[in-house]
Amino acid sequence: MRKFLFFLFMLFAPVVLFAQTVEITPFGGYVFPCTWYASNGSVYFYGNGQYGGMISIGFSRVMDLDLIYNRSDTRGEVFISNTMVNQQVPLSINYFQVGITKNFRVNSVISPFLGMNVGGVLMAPKEISYNDYWFFSVGFLGGTKIYFSKRVGLRLQAQLYFPVQGAGYMFYVGTGGTGGGATLYSALAQFGFTGGLIFRLGKIN
Secondary structure, eight states, rough: HHHHHHHHHHHHHHHHHHHEEEEEEEEEEEEEEEEEETTTEEEOOOOEEEEEEEEEESSSSSSEEEEEEEEEEEEEEEEEEEEEEEEEEEEEEEEEEEEEEEEEESSSSSEEEEEEEEEEEEEESSSSSSEEEEEEEEEEEEEEEEESSEEEEEEEEEEEEEEEOEEEEEEEESSOOOOOEEEEOOOEEEEEEHHHHHHEOOOOO
């Protein structure tokens, strides 16, 4: 983990040094319930709160490079077709994304935006009988920034995340040598809203 963080620091340090502005935004919000359909069952994720933070590095007047961490603590309910298996598993869903945002400046106060990002999502069950799983993920976001001053603002946005998985993944349930599974072939779509305070550093245009 330390090597990975050092690699990220070295990768983005030149961008930060030459950035016009850097915006740091802790946020919180809500993600709606959704279902991940499978060939022989499904996994239902309950809606819950979400929270995290992002760093937006302005490499031009209207374009930002975004580093995003988004987490929700929820439950996954597993349904296996043609069986009596129906279990709830508490887990956290953690997105680690890198993306680009296009800002549409209306004036010095209002700035709508649209963005896209890619990365990985860690689904981490909170019971020791289940394993963590990583998936490739794609995200889209849109919203508005409202600046109260040159250094502080409010970011309101909606986002849509897609953890993508091809054939062959098995979501195991049960303990010991028994249990069932749902082989997942499709993408899960998680939609939610967040809001957070913006803290701006660097040169303000």
